[in-house]
Amino acid sequence: MLLDSNLIIYAARPEHGALRDFIAREVPCVSVISKVETLGYHELTGQEKQFLEEFFKAAGVLPVSHSAIPKRFDSASSAACHLAMRLSLERRSVTACH
Secondary structure (H helix, E strand, O other), X not given: OEOOHHHHHHHOOXXXXXXXXXXXXXXXXXXXXXXXXXXXXXXXXHHHHHHHHHHHHHOEEEOOOHHHOOOOOOOHHHHHHHHHHHHHHHOXXXXXXX
């Protein structure tokens, strides 16, 4: 399972214990993109940032190859390609988009 950045941020909040329990049971992976997005989120509290730093130490962080990054996003097909690229990270086999 590949976690989205928003879910990771929600899991850092004290009121979302059930989400943290689910994540702990499933042992998901995250992309390096999610790591950058979440640690750079401007509304993190100190406690949330500490949780995230510990989370990323324990999580499997998947890299993104340059060939997986679409050259442009100016059409619906490019947006679909971007979505496919993110989904393919879960399978650890990123396909280049043209």
